Amino acid sequence: MDGVSFLRPPQTWSGAQIRFMTAGSVDDGKSTLIGRLLLDSQALMRDQAAAIGNGELDLAELTDGLEAERAQxxxxxxxxxxxxxxxxxxIxxxxxxxxxxxxxxxxxxxxxxxAVIVIDAVRAEYGLKPQTRRHAAIASMMGLDIVVAVNKMDLVGWSQARFDAIRAAFEDVVQTLGARCIAFVPLSAKAGDNVVTRGGASWYNGPALVEVLESIPARTAHADYALRLPVQxxxxxxxxxxxxxxxxxGSLKPGDKxxxxxxxxxxxxxxxxxxGVRVPRADxxxxVAIELNEDRDLGPGGVIADAGVRYTRRVIADLCWLDEAAWIPGRRYVLRQGALETLALIEKLRFVRDIATLEHVEANTIALNDIVSVVISARDPLLADLYAELPGSGAFxxxxxxxxxxxxxxMIREIPA
Amino acid sequence: MRLAYERDSDALTGAIEIAPVVDVTAARLDRLEAEAVYILRELTQFARPALMFSGGKDSAVLLHVALKAFAPAKPPFALLHIDTGHNFPEVIAFRDARARESGLELIVRGVEDSIRRGSVRLAGETASRNAAQATTLLEAQAEFDFDALIGGARRDEEKARAKERVFSHRDAFGAWRPRAQRPELWSLYNRRIAPGENMRVFPLSNWTEADIWAYILRERIELPSLYYAHQREVVRRDGLLFPVTPLTPAAEGEVVERLAVRFRTVGDITGTCPVESYAGSASDVLLETLSASVSERGATRMDDRANAAAMERRKLEGYF
Structure with a gap:
């Protein structure tokens, strides 16, 4: 019975769930890499493979979802x-x-x-593309570790020299950024080497990309950090x-102060x-839903924290501007941190971070895609948590x-004195 | 635990060891449940939210999570079903029973009503009514002033859904604008809407079909019986099995077979196909799901097979 039969061995369904992002320039083969991950890990269903037409399997087409972008x-x-x-x-x-x-x-x-950053080994002949620096800078700013996938190695004859040159250039960028790069993998998404299964380079004995990713810990595993429970x-x-x-x-149990x-x-x-069920501890x-022994003035937007908590009305933060409409000085914005929504003012634009050169540039406007350092003041007290230390509450x-x-x-970077 | 398969199949013959394959106590289910609970609790910002409840498996899971999210209080929203009028009777019976047990108000609005009003015109009596649901949904939304509609849609179901936000902003026409979607950072959701606009909210966005079944198994969630293997009269068309019902009779010359089948998705009776299966329990279904070679909607939904962009187009028109 074609179309409804079950022809593959069962996929494993294990405990760990790892969420990663992919970044690459338009022609680096990122979509092909994702297609390869899905295909070789058998996440791809037969009807989905059939929908992409005849002839050679175009792995990139598997991931280009919407009509509008297929057209483009x-x-x-x-x-x-x-x-x-x-x-x-x-995910x-x-x-x-x-x-x-x-x-x-x-x-x-x-x-x-x-973050998995895809670099095209062919086009990197004369150095890294500005896009690659930008991707590394954003991943670093967002606190993500980086895995570099050096793609299209088959097209450069699996040249170790090319791989080493790319690696050295990227490590320079990483050092400038203060980022963390945990692995470089030479691979060919099209041929399927070193993506899910090893292959390709005789000189490379490291893990395939998926093997690297399998060992990543979840970023939400913050049980040993300071307690922050925003009340919804x-x-x-x-x-x-x-x-x-x-x-x-952090974590919580009955009797905690x-x-x-x-x-x-x-x-x-x-x-x-x-x-709805009582538990001895939650991480x-x-x-959760918790009851306190004392009556306290606490509603939605409030926070239950450990005794070391500090609040502030002013923070120094990095912003990534996401709106088509540029910043208007003097304008109040709604700031959301945890469950709290309050009004906030960008008091001062300190500088723009030029993502290509990684330099600080003076500016007086903030537009779409700008990454800037600002001083922000808020109507209500904010948690004085740094993003690098407590990403759950250092973000807004x-x-x-x-x-x-x-x-x-x-992302909160400093608390002004 | 061992499971015997009696069917002919290339890979699944003989007994299968399930124990090392599936672990329903997995931490990932806790992570997914906690995320869904968090999203549902975000809904308290809205004046009049409703949870889309069809009696299908995803909405049954969603209701279960909602009851946990607000326990011991009742979830602060009504249940809403947009009824195509072409239903499997056991699903409607399940819908009503589950709604009664939950103590939540159940609002049902039918595509039939829209047809009577003239806002929906169908090509024929047995034409699929899935697309027409969008019109009825928008009418129900206006009638009750719903400002947020909570749905059980998942990103792994379909390509257009893979790009959907958890809080999906819709304009006054209910239309989804993929290019104008608001960026969604961390879990600091943007719940802001202007008067007349509304939000579609998808707490199960990150769940896969396998997660749904593992959760059903772990939480012992009840489902309509047609999700499990049963004998049913079907005909074969275009690689799919079509259920033979009074509304969808066999065409002349078609061979009616009686097969062991189950439904992977349940929607309008004219547009939903079962798959051959001997899976009689949630653990059997989970095992089958993990070894399926055809996607959930590809195996069962005629409307999505019609065109690779069918779902995207329906969403642009206000569909879930």
């Missing part, structure tokens, strides 16, 4: 793909490579545990008030529930209060 031959938005290997399951956030869509790469990075909603159980939200970092709200009012955890990533977004567009992604 470019990827215009972030797309999510799912596949599994015997050791782990994966790919596929970010486009061309310049005007930097905001999509930032979006993809914000939901990923690691207060639930009632008879007379009891249950503060419900997701633990962004916590600090409630900007006043850091001390309180004790009476009980912790997940899904970061868990959506700005919304335009009139158009409702998402205006910027923000």
């Amino acid at each position: 031959g470019i990827t215009i938005d972030v797309a999510y793909r799912y596949f599994a290997t015997p050791r782990a399951s994966f 790919i956030a596929d970010a486009p490579g061309h310049e005007q869509y930097t905001r999509n790469m930032v979006t993809a990075a914000s939901v990923s545990d690691v 909603i207060v639930l009632r159980d008879g007379d009891k008030r249950l503060y419900a939200g997701r633990i962004e970092s 916590v600090a409630v709200g900007p006043a850091a009012a001390p309180a004790t955890v009476a009980q912790v529930r997940i899904g 970061s990533g868990a959506s 977004v700005l919304f335009d209060p009139d158009t409702n567009q998402t205006a910027a992604a923000g």
